[in-house]
Amino acid sequence: MTQERTADRPRVDAHEKVLGRPLYAADQPITGLLHAMTVPATIARGRIEAIEVTAATNVRGVVRVFTHEDFSQIKTTPATRGAYGRPGKGYQPMTSPVVRHRGEPVALVVAETLEAAIEGAEAVKVRYAEEAFSVAMEDDRAAREPEPESQLSSGDAEAAFASANHRVDVEYLHPQQHHNPIELISTTAAFEDGQLRIYEGTQAAAAFAGGLAGMMGLEPTRLRGVSPYTGGGFGQKNGIQEQSVLVASAASLLGRPVKLVMPRAHLFHTASYRPRSRHRVRLGADEQGRLLAGLYETVQQNSRYDGFGCEHGANPPRMYGYGAWQGRDHIVRVDTQTPGHQRAPHEHPSSYATECAIDELAEVIGMDPVELRIRNDAQNDLITGKPFSSRHLVDCLRRGAELIDWGRRAREAGSLVAENGDRIGFGVACGSYKGSMTAAVTTLRLSASGRCEISTSGHEMGQGIRSVIAAELIEILGLDPSKLDIRIGDTGHAPQHITAGSWGTGSVAPAARSAAMKLREELSVLTGAPLSEEPVHVQLARTRRPFLEVTVNTIPLGKDAQVIEQLRRGIPSTTGPEYPEFMAFSWIAHFAEVHVETSTGRVRVKRVVSVADCGRVMNRRTAESQVRGGVVWGIGAALREAGETDPRFGGVLNNDLAEYVVPVNADIGAIDVDFIDRPDFKLNPSGVKGLGEVAMVGAAAAVVNAVYNATGRRVRHLPIRIEDLL
Structure with missing residues (x-):
């Protein structure tokens, strides 16, 4: 099989982005929006003995101050414990008086304005019972796991090293690092059309929505994750954040939409990072x-x-x-x-x-x-x-x-x-x-007018995944990119896989290509002849049908149809590098x-x-x-x-x-x-x-x-x- 190199084209969303038109999670225009701010813990380990909120509730515009007593019903479920399907970041603050790390939220202030929320958060006073702690792996109190976390071997490396003519034995130290994407982590929760919609810049809208539903005791169909654009993720936005369920729960309890944009200084302590x-x-x-x-x-x-x-x-x-x-x-x-x-x-x-x-x-x-x-x-x-x-x-x-x-x-x-x-x-x-690759569900609709809509699994984090989708559709169908509507990052349109681990393009490109090939096949059946060089929508119009729609499930190598069900439930279904x-x-x-x-x-x-x-x-x-x-x-x-x-x-x-x-x-x-x-x-x-x-x-x-x-x-x-x- 041979294939020409893909033509050099501008990004399909470049013009819109330059004009500032794409709406990120915190940009959504929502009527009656309340603003929230967390109160970060000032100790690294211990327990909360008392929280004084009177001064905060007296701040003009403050609607309510939430503490762990309000959120004790939040559950920790398997879906919260790691975006890659293995144990990960699952601890949820504000469900008990326990403090496990500095900076974790110990109170949530909700107000009519952002300024009131910030002022209210600063007025909350917390008394702690501190415990001894360590924050560096060289400390005496740091605890080394007795068994290796992972190991790989082939042959007798010790013997081969001992007999080698030339040897080096060196140690390198790598520091702690923090992601710092320009788009801050934010959560907006609002009830729309009988659903709780969560707008959050995320790399995993489906796992995120399903995980939140489980934590809140809701049916998964009651919650919709929406993330059409993400302003940088780099792995930090591939799971549920410490604030996410707090904001969603506050919106449910108050019956009003709530938004929280976590300040960057807080994120150094609440979001994930590269460890030392x-x-x-x-x-x-x-x-x-x-x-x-x-x-x-x-x-x-x-x-x-x-x-x-x-x-x-x-x-x-x-x-x-x-x-x-x-x-x-x-x-x-x-x-x-x-x-x-x-x-x-x-x-x-x-x-x-x-x-x-x-x-x-x-x-x-x-x-x-x-x-x-x-x-x-x-x-x-x-x-x-x-x-x-x-x-x-x-x-x-x-x-x-x-x-x-x-x-x-x-x-x-x-x-x-x-x-x-x-x-x-x-x-x-x-x-x-x-x-690596992951499963995808793709629906492609071609209208006789020339408009084309595609809904598929994947997230746009600035890497150009919309342009990848467009490239495959243009190559296979000869579509006009100005008439493409690409819908990704929204569980309301298609099941969303986690877009991480460099499998985004390797998953979405075959999905878009497979959908385009299936549409060509079905259009050829409708016309009763192989397709010509004419625009496909013109050939469709001759059949007197207003549109043609196909849905394709793409299953990566080494997997079976079960991965599609996993995808629909927000469960990671990646494969590779071993096939x-x-x-x-x-x-x-x-x-x-x-x-x-x-x-x-x-x-x-x-x-x-x-x-x-x-x-x-x-x-x-x-x-x-x-x-x-x-x-x-x-x-x-x-x-x-x-x-x-x-x-x-x-x-x-x-x-x-x-x-x-x-x-x-x-x-x-x-x-x-x-x-x-x-x-x-x-x-x-x-x-x-x-x-x-x-x-x-x-x-x-x-x-x-x-x-x-x-x-x-x-x-x-x-x-x-x-x-x-x-």
């Missing part, structure tokens, strides 16, 4: 640079009361042809909110540690880092023995080396100097991310050029080249944007970002965008993006794999390796600060 982790990497190779052994052990912080899986070891053994592998992931419990999935959740930290260790091994061997990676390319998965559905990582490396002019790199660290005296360094690192006959991953190679000022230690990332193998590129504009965004995240991780937790009080000190430092325009040089663009039809009929997450994997390591090449200093923690280089 420590990575010990041992690598062994022979004289020719062939990898004989990889041993990888990680420790990751987690909350005291909930679960978040530790899977740092899942990707590294898939990157190269190791002779033997042993990996173990461990969890340490502390008194914070539960961490969660943040863009390339475990793949980013693990690639940082292992790709830097690969660079250190290249130094020990005396081999070029690109050559070492190429020499250890693999076409089969070490753990399962299955072949990869497609892998063009060597092509990514060679193309990236050509684009950045890798030959300019100095073998001796610190020896390449710019005219102004800056030290110049080049770094390389690679990354992978699983190729019956192969393993599927997206691959990427990043190259970075940095300049380091010798007097100040300031690092400037002058240029990054990233080449991705993500199967078929559905829309080059949005794809390039995805990769550039991932690279910016990688630069931020390498040189800027870290959540600083106060060990005395348990809170995040830099809980705003002024002091939680992220890259700005002045920090970013040129980012050149290219693609292999070879469809992977083994995976799905659209030939597409994921891109949004793999875009970040390895980017930070490329910068760190470039800093070493410029300075000769190995910094084994993130972010690299000026004092590390002085």
